[in-house]
Amino acid sequence: MEMRMKLRVNPILCDGYGHCAELLPELVELDEWGYPIMPREPVRRSLAPAARHAVKMCPRLALSLEKSER
Amino acid sequence: MSVAVAAERRADASARLLAPIDTPLPRRRRADLLAEIEASGLTGRGGAAFPTSVKLAAAARTRNAVVVANGTEGEPASWKDKVLLAENPHLVVDGAMVAARIVGARRLLFAVGRENRTVRKRLERALAQRSDGFEWFLETVPDRFVAGEESALVNHLNGGPAKPTMQKPYQRGVLVQNVETLANLGLIARYGADWFRERGTADEPGTVLVTVLGAVRSPGVAEVELGTPMRDVLQRFGGLSALPQAVLVGGYFGTWVRGHDALELPLADAALKPLGAALGARSIVVLPQDACGLAESARVARYLAEESAGQCGPCLFGLAAMADALETLDVDRLRRLAPQVSGRGACAHPNGATRFVASAVDVFADEIARHRAGRCTGSARSQVLPLGASREWR
Amino acid sequence: MRSLNNPIIWYLMRGSGVVTLILFTIVVVLGIATTRRFGTARLPRFVTLGVHRSVSLLAVVFLGIHIATALADSYAKVSLAQALLPLPSAKYGLWLGMGALSFDLLAAVIVTSLLRHRMSQRVWKGVHWLAYASWPLALAHSVGIGTDKAAGWFLDTGVACAGLIAATLAWRLLALRNPYPKYLGAAS
Numbered sequence: 001m002e003m004r005m006k007l008r009v010n011p012i013l014c015d016g017y018g019h020c021a022e023l024l025p026e027l028v029e030l031d032e033w034g035y036p037i038m039p040r041e042p043v044r045r046s047l048a049p050a051a052r053h054a055v056k057m058c059p060r061l062a063l064s065l066e067k068s069e070r
Numbered sequence: 071m072s073v074a075v076a077a078e079r080r081a082d083a084s085a086r087l088l089a090p091i092d093t094p095l096p097r098r099r100r101a102d103l104l105a106e107i108e109a110s111g112l113t114g115r116g117g118a119a120f121p122t123s124v125k126l127a128a129a130a131r132t133r134n135a136v137v138v139a140n141g142t143e144g145e146p147a148s149w150k151d152k153v154l155l156a157e158n159p160h161l162v163v164d165g166a167m168v169a170a171r172i173v174g175a176r177r178l179l180f181a182v183g184r185e186n187r188t189v190r191k192r193l194e195r196a197l198a199q200r201s202d203g204f205e206w207f208l209e210t211v212p213d214r215f216v217a218g219e220e221s222a223l224v225n226h227l228n229g230g231p232a233k234p235t236m237q238k239p240y241q242r243g244v245l246v247q248n249v250e251t252l253a254n255l256g257l258i259a260r261y262g263a264d265w266f267r268e269r270g271t272a273d274e275p276g277t278v279l280v281t282v283l284g285a286v287r288s289p290g291v292a293e294v295e296l297g298t299p300m301r302d303v304l305q306r307f308g309g310l311s312a313l314p315q316a317v318l319v320g321g322y323f324g325t326w327v328r329g330h331d332a333l334e335l336p337l338a339d340a341a342l343k344p345l346g347a348a349l350g351a352r353s354i355v356v357l358p359q360d361a362c363g364l365a366e367s368a369r370v371a372r373y374l375a376e377e378s379a380g381q382c383g384p385c386l387f388g389l390a391a392m393a394d395a396l397e398t399l400d401v402d403r404l405r406r407l408a409p410q411v412s413g414r415g416a417c418a419h420p421n422g423a424t425r426f427v428a429s430a431v432d433v434f435a436d437e438i439a440r441h442r443a444g445r446c447t448g449s450a451r452s453q454v455l456p457l458g459a460s461r462e463w464r
Numbered sequence: 465m466r467s468l469n470n471p472i473i474w475y476l477m478r479g480s481g482v483v484t485l486i487l488f489t490i491v492v493v494l495g496i497a498t499t500r501r502f503g504t505a506r507l508p509r510f511v512t513l514g515v516h517r518s519v520s521l522l523a524v525v526f527l528g529i530h531i532a533t534a535l536a537d538s539y540a541k542v543s544l545a546q547a548l549l550p551l552p553s554a555k556y557g558l559w560l561g562m563g564a565l566s567f568d569l570l571a572a573v574i575v576t577s578l579l580r581h582r583m584s585q586r587v588w589k590g591v592h593w594l595a596y597a598s599w600p601l602a603l604a605h606s607v608g609i610g611t612d613k614a615a616g617w618f619l620d621t622g623v624a625c626a627g628l629i630a631a632t633l634a635w636r637l638l639a640l641r642n643p644y645p646k647y648l649g650a651a652s
Contacts, residue, residue: 010236011382012416013585017501019510031410034501035383057510059498060585 004042013062023054076290109263116248117351132243135173141249142218148353150279153291159196165252184210212462215377231463233379234417270296284356285312312358320350323422325429362448367430374423384414477533487523489625563605569598
């Protein structure tokens with residue numbers, strides 16, 4: 001069973017800054033009001049460093065990477 | 071509507087939840103009680119229908135547990151909790167004590183909506199008569215739609231606004247149970263799981279309190295066996311006062327069902343699921359033929375948008391956009407909005423609102439066409455679906 | 465600390481002070497721009513925030529030089545206590561103390577930002593607002609301390625910085641007119 005990481009957003013903390021969509025355009029798109037839509041699939045390994053960077057750089061610290069078993 | 075009107079006794083000799091208590095609550099061991107509740111198959115009566123024994127067992131594993139009796143009932147189309155608390159508060163208190171015994175809590179908080187003074191007074195009086203070794207607290211909560219959501223309620227009880235949080239109460243040993251669920255615990259502790267299962271269906275055992283509003287002769291609250299056909303349920307409320315155009319099942323997070331489909335439905339989730347509906351908190355509103363389902367739904371959609379806690383962008387903006395789109399009959403926009411809104415908040419509010427709007431668009435498709443042609447079915451003066459008026463969060 | 469009588473120290477102190485003020489002006493402008501969700505195709509939002517952070521650290525370096533040289537300079541006669549705490553002084557009145565207070569507030573902002581991950585959003589944000597107090601104190605300190613008051617160029621610089629911040633603030637306040645509090649021109 002492979003441990004994959006899922007990108008999650010805390011919708012209460014998220015304030016629509018949109019930095020994640022800029023740093024991780026392969027995975028995150030903004031909805032019409034500027035809020036990020038999280039990818040359904042787990043983050044592929046090649047994007048893991050970029051995902052971690054996006055999590056660290058979120059101005060509201062609203063992003064997180066959670067282990068999911070898929 | 072007042073509690074007195076809603077609680078008007080309807081001939082039912084076999085009432086359980088609304089029947090006066092005739093035996094004291096027995097002292098039973100935790101393990102016994104938990105086993106009995108598991109055997110009963112009791113599920114939460116607040117709308118989520120989560121297996122109660124599972125919730126109790128999870129809370130029992132934490133130290134310093136607290137029991138919160140949720141009687142806030144922020145849904146404007148639901149009166150069952152108010153009636154239960156006003157008519158049979160001691161049974162609810164019994165149930166809270168049973169829950170407290172199981173999870174090892176010494177503190178019990180009872181939460182009710184701020185506006186209804188009858189309910190608060192009756193509960194206060196009942197609590198004053200009890201001295202069972204627990205610490206009681208009675209708190210009033212703003213009458214907002216989301217204030218009854220578990221984490222919102224706990225947030226308010228902790229001094230914050232009545233808005234949902236990401237952390238769920240059971241993670242911190244706070245057991246929140248709907249008052250009707252607790253009342254059932256009080257009954258099961260006395261009479262056992264087999265007795266409980268004598269009514270209802272095999273998959274959905276027991277009796278429930280339902281609120282019926284709209285085109286019935288005597289709207290209000292009554293206790294009904296799960297699985298009862300809708301026709302018979304409506305008979306308990308004096309029967310239909312007009313031909314039903316559609317029936318809203320499950321309150322404002324529920325779904326519309328076409329009138330002719332609704333009457334034959336048994337009051338059970340198993341029967342409602344194929345129609346995309348669920349019992350929820352068992353609020354049933356019968357829409358008469360001379361009302362405009364679209365206008366009613368648009369009003370509720372706007373209400374739901376205003377009841378957003380405003381903490382999550384997709385809910386705050388999405389619900390307002392959906393209300394706009396419903397008012398302007400922009401069905402395509404609604405279809406595009408749904409996936410952007412549902413599931414993207416911290417609580418179920420955007421999900422429920424999206425479901426409600428989608429079902430309105432489905433069931434009232436003909437009405438949409440009529441409106442586009444400049445006509446409207448509605449001729450009734452009064453509004454069928456009630457709304458709340460509070461603007462407070464604290 | 466041994467007092468140095470070299471005029472280079474004196475000019476280094478004043479020069480680094482001016483640079484610090486200019487850099488912090490840029491930091492405040494970029495901070496406001498971040499809140500305003502400012503971004504273009506060539507200058508993404510995360511860059512605005514990134515430059516805000518980098519320039520603030522650069523400004524701290526210059527501030528460090530400014531304080532160190534002030535302490536070292538024999539003519540300036542500034543004690544360590546006067547440099548770090550808001551104390552009145554016979555030579556400088558309240559103007560030096562303002563600089564020290566500005567530094568204190570700034571230190572709180574910088575430290576909490578470096579440790580952002582360890583505290584609640586509310587605490588971090590509350591402390592960050594002190595920046596709006598720190599900057600005017602820095603400006604008042606620079607202008608009032610008298611070492612360059614006579615020189616027109618310095619006054620011009622101070623006015624330009626103040627004007628830039630005022631304009632940026634006005635731009636920020638314009639977004640408040642939007643009925644949605646969270647929506648500050650996000651989607652484009």
